[in-house]
Amino acid sequence: MTTQQEQFVGWLRSVAPYIHAHRGKTFVVAIAGELIAAGRLNALVQDVALLAAMGVRIVLIHGFRPQIEDQLREKGVGSRYSHGMRVTDAIALDAAQEAAGQLRFEIEATFSQGLPNTPMAGATVRVVSGNFITAKPVGVIDGLDFQHTGLVRKVDAPTIQRALEYGAVVLMSPFGFSPTGEAFNLSMEDVASSVAAAVRAHKLIMITEVAGVIDENHNLVPELTATQAENLLARLPDPQQPTDTAFYLRHAVRAVRGGVGRAHIIPFALDGSLLVELFTHDGVGTMIADEHLEHLREATADDVGGILQLIGPLEAEGVLVKRNRTEIERDIANYTVLEHDGIIFGCAALYPYPEQKTGEMAALTVDPSAQGQGDGERILKRIEQRARAQGLQSIFVLTTRTMHWFIKRGFVLVEREWLPPDRRLRYDDQRRSRVLVKRLA
Numbered sequence: 365m366t367t368q369q370e371q372f373v374g375w376l377r378s379v380a381p382y383i384h385a386h387r388g389k390t391f392v393v394a395i396a397g398e399l400i401a402a403g404r405l406n407a408l409v410q411d412v413a414l415l416a417a418m419g420v421r422i423v424l425i426h427g428f429r430p431q432i433e434d435q436l437r438e439k440g441v442g443s444r445y446s447h448g449m450r451v452t453d454a455i456a457l458d459a460a461q462e463a464a465g466q467l468r469f470e471i472e473a474t475f476s477q478g479l480p481n482t483p484m485a486g487a488t489v490r491v492v493s494g495n496f497i498t499a500k501p502v503g504v505i506d507g508l509d510f511q512h513t514g515l516v517r518k519v520d521a522p523t524i525q526r527a528l529e530y531g532a533v534v535l536m537s538p539f540g541f542s543p544t545g546e547a548f549n550l551s552m553e554d555v556a557s558s559v560a561a562a563v564r565a566h567k568l569i570m571i572t573e574v575a576g577v578i579d580e581n582h583n584l585v586p587e588l589t590a591t592q593a594e595n596l597l598a599r600l601p602d603p604q605q606p607t608d609t610a611f612y613l614r615h616a617v618r619a620v621r622g623g624v625g626r627a628h629i630i631p632f633a634l635d636g637s638l639l640v641e642l643f644t645h646d647g648v649g650t651m652i653a654d655e656h657l658e659h660l661r662e663a664t665a666d667d668v669g670g671i672l673q674l675i676g677p678l679e680a681e682g683v684l685v686k687r688n689r690t691e692i693e694r695d696i697a698n699y700t701v702l703e704h705d706g707i708i709f710g711c712a713a714l715y716p717y718p719e720q721k722t723g724e725m726a727a728l729t730v731d732p733s734a735q736g737q738g739d740g741e742r743i744l745k746r747i748e749q750r751a752r753a754q755g756l757q758s759i760f761v762l763t764t765r766t767m768h769w770f771i772k773r774g775f776v777l778v779e780r781e782w783l784p785p786d787r788r789l790r791y792d793d794q795r796r797s798r799v800l801v802k803r804l805a
Contacts, residue, residue, distance in 0.1 A: 374677075378733055379643045381673060381707045386642065387419035389566040390528060392624075394556035397427040398573045399632040400467060408571070409474040411638045412533065413489050421528040423559055425536045426471060427552035428463040435459035447505055447602065448611045452512040452549040460549045464537040468493060471535060490532040496520040497555060499540025499548040514540055514548025516555060519562035528563075553615035561622030568619045568627040571638060574609045575631045576650030587651050590620045616652045626705070627652040645709060645733040653705075660746050663699035663711070668692050670708035671699060675729050683765055684727055685792070700746050702730070702739055709733075712743045714750050714759070717784040721757040722801075724787060728761070744773060752804055759804065762797035775800035 365373075395408060416422055432450070436443055436459050444451040452460065475489045499514035517540070527534050536559065538550040553570065560568040577585040577596070588596070593613055600610045609629070616627035630637045630649030641647040663671065671692055678684040692699070695713060702710030712728040725747050730740045751759050760783070761770055767777070780791055780799050791797075 374732075377677060378731070381670070382643045383418055385706050386415070388421070390421040390423070390563055391415070391567045391569060392423045392425065392556055392560040392563070392565045393638070394425045394552050394568070394570045395427065396552065396570075396572045396632065397429045397431050397463075397467070399571055400426065400428075400470070401430040402632065404632055404635075405470065405474055406477075407635060408632070408638065409471070409477075411636060413475065414639070415642075416489055416531075416533060423524065423528070423534045423536065423563065423565070424471070425538065425552055425556045425559065426467055427538060428460065428467055431463035431467060432456065432459050435463055446508055446510075448608065449502065449510060449513050449551060450549065451508065451510050454512070457512040457547065457549055460539070461547065464539055468535065468537055475533065490530070491535050492527040492530075492532040493535045493537075494520075494523065494527075495541055496524055496534075496536060496559075497540035497550070499542060499550060501542075501548060512547065512549055514542075514550050516540060516550060516558035517542075519559050521559075521562040524559070524563055553612060557615040557619040557622070557624075557627075560619045560624045560627075564623055565619075566625040568616065568624050569638065569641065570612055570616065570627070570629050571632045572612055572629060573632065574612065574629065575633075576629045576648075577609060577613060585650050586646060587653070590617050590652060590654050593617045593652050613650075613652070620652050620654055625653070645704065645731065651705075659703045660742060661701060661703065663696050663701045665693065665696055667699070667701050667708060667711075668696060671701065671711050671727075674708055674711055674731060675727055678729055682795075684729070685795070687727065699727075700743060700750065702743055710739050710743050712747050714747050716751070716754050716756060717787065718754070718756075720784040721755065722784065723751045723754070723756045723759050725759050725761050740769070741773065748802075748804060757804055758801055760799060760801045762791075762795075762799055764795055764797050767798050767800065770800045770802075773802070775802045 393412060399408060412422055412424060433443060436456065439455060441455050450456065472491050475491050496519060497516055498518040500517040502510040502513045502515055524534050536555060538552045538555045540548050540550050556568060556570060575584055577588065579585050594617055597610060597614060612629050616629060619627045628641055628649055628651050630641050634648055637648050641649055668689060672689060675684055679686045698713040698715055700712050701708050710730040713726045714723050715726060716723040728743060748759065763770065778799050778801050780788060782799060782801065783791065
């Protein structure tokens with residue numbers, strides 16, 4: 365096998381847990397009109413089609429701010445914004461209707477591509493659109509009449525769900541109608557967060573012109589709890605433009621508080637940002653969840669498959685001793701796992717020897733995509749805590765390749781005769797593992 369082939373196999377194995385986790389889930393993907401204006405629609409549609417092929421249910425909602433601006437410029441009219449919303453008079457409403465019609469046509473045409481030797485070759489993606497939104501007027505705020513600018517009143521979730529069950533991508537424009545047939549211009553973010561909550565989506569993903577949430581040191585914040593995001597919003601000024609990061613963040617929090625599993629704010633400037641966010645540990649933007657996504661906990665029977673998948677590559681390389689499913693199921697109570705967003709990224713097991721007041725830490729593993737972030741050390745500390753709770757005075761490991769990692773963390777090299785008698789009898793002479801011990805204070 366060539367190096368390139370090995371890299372491909374390794375990459376495919378690394379994304380497999382995400383493929384399993386995402387299959388059958390509902391994602392609401394909201395794309396800013398700026399993405400389309402920047403000529404990135406074709407690539408985005410290919411990525412969405414790939415998700416659909418993996419069994420992800422997709423609701424796609426497009427924005428159209430720059431397209432409305434273009435229409436208004438052609439008409440010689442300027443735009444007015446307040447409180448992060450467009451003031452939609454009769455001319456702006458007409459411009460919005462024209463822009464929405466053109467964009468919907470363009471998006472549907474892009475999904476219909478099937479040229480050979482392209483990512484869409486052989487793809488059959490059905491797109492369903494409809495009047496799924498009942499709207500209400502914003503009305504007058506601080507003395508300003510927003511006229512035809514509206515808010516979502518109700519979402520026809522059952523009809524959307526039926527279309528998703530049929531296997532179609534549901535395409536929605538930020539437009540709604542009152543029961544009397546009056547049209548209202550809505551914001552993409554309002555529609556996206558409302559729809560995501562109504563259909564109980566697992567994820568709301570907003571692909572925008574901003575990179576995500578940036579802290580005071582100009583660094584990207586990769587993850588926020590809903591409470592942290594609310595505290596941040598309380599310190600920020602109210603967004604005056606719909607392109608303000610705070611505007612996206614406000615709707616992300618609203619979605620999560622409405623029952624959506626996760627909300628993401630990611631940039632369209634990075635090609636493939638949707639795939640990077642969904643299929644890598646760190647992602648590329650900011651994720652908002654109701655609670656912290658990373659959990660260090662004791663394993664349960666439901667974790668057996670995830671542990672096998674995690675340790676399998678290291679067993680194949682000979683780094684870890686092979687363990688079959690029956691062994692892991694039998695010993696599952698000994699395992700500690702590190703879970704992130706429903707996927708296991710690290711594990712270790714503690715096998716106690718009470719008579720010798722020591723225990724063996726085995727199968728310490730961190731997924732390659734998450735290494736270098738201190739997760740291995742966190743798992744080690746958790747194993748140490750479990751050992752102390754059982755009255756053990758030391759833990760030991762047997763390793764063939766990671767001796768120096770353990771030495772840096774307080775382990776010392778000993779002869780194999782140090783091992784408890786039962787463990788010494790099972791020592792594999794062919795592996796020639798080094799024995800290292802750490803005393804617990």
